[in-house]
Amino acid sequence: MMKIIRPALVSLVVFTVLTGIIYPLTVTGIAQLIFPAQANGSLIVKGGKPIGSELIGQPFDDPKYFWGRLSATSPFPYNAASSSGSNLAQTNPALLEQAKARIEALRKADPQAPASVPADLTTASGSGLDPHISPAAAEYQVRRVAENRGIDEAKVRALVAAYTEPRQLWILGEPTVNVLNLNLALDDLKKE
Template sequence: MKELSTALRLFVVMSILTGIVYPLLVTGLAQSLFNRQANGSLITIHGQVAGSDLVGQQFDDPSYFWSRPSATSPFAYNAAASSGSNLGPTNPSLVGGKDGEGQPISGSIADRVSALKAADPAHSGSVPTDLATASGSGLDPHISIAAAEYQIARVAKARGIDEAQVQSLVQRATTPRQIGILGEPVVNVLLLNLSLNQLSK
């Protein structure tokens, strides 16, 4: 019985230390050292939160750059319920053949490719792979540089502005590899689209 009481007392001490003191200490440090990051890297426009640097949003209007497909439900880029598609590599719903009515299976890669082509019939090139595959989180804020370049002509046409102008905005929204070697160079879609909106004002 002495063992049980020792175990209970150690559990209480450790719970206070690791379950209360530790998270509060880290919160205090984080809030004072990195206030913006600690609170979600939120973007505020005219006093209203327009999103977070870190969390992607759904775009399907031709005049915006599109983010990667998102598998969250009940709507794409639902930040309250992150999720990947978890489709296996041989699952017909992943790549997608035709369904009973001759249309590509909804939400599949084929479906996405035909939507991209429909939005920009003039474009004949193949679709960058990341732009047609769902991210792991369903909230990926980024696309590859190739995926951004694929969309420049469409966005410029839809907005009636010069492609070079859009190109320079893409460059500004691009993050290179971190410290030169880590990760992939990527374009933040939300920041890019917000800068497009600024332009048209």
């Protein structure tokens, strides 16, 4: 029996040390040495202070900013301390209500907005923290943002184009616009 019990107990210690201490510490060491910015949360730093993460979206409902995806985190949207999707089924009436409320808010902020709204702008992301919208969703909001800021539409559109990322390595994923980066750039534009 000891032939089984000893290795079973010792293996607890051995494998915990090997895969639970040595391995993660090695990865941390390499990561902090080669990719410190990424390993620490891809922070956007302004004036020496972190003002957000490139990878984590923030909530916007002011008409002069671009708005992101809906977010199902609680108690407030884009609460990064508690990531969550809505988990609403396609047949759940709450899903339809959520989309209708978003469309109404978009219309209220810009009565002239087109009738047909891009899907990503009316749905909640999986994480509740999606930092991106589609180029179509950005274009949908260009008129509103330009008007509310009193700047030329073409200027805003050019900024959107500058912040549109193509597919990674030409093939992977989808074209994206980073909402927080775009809005930060808009605020900088005003100061010039």
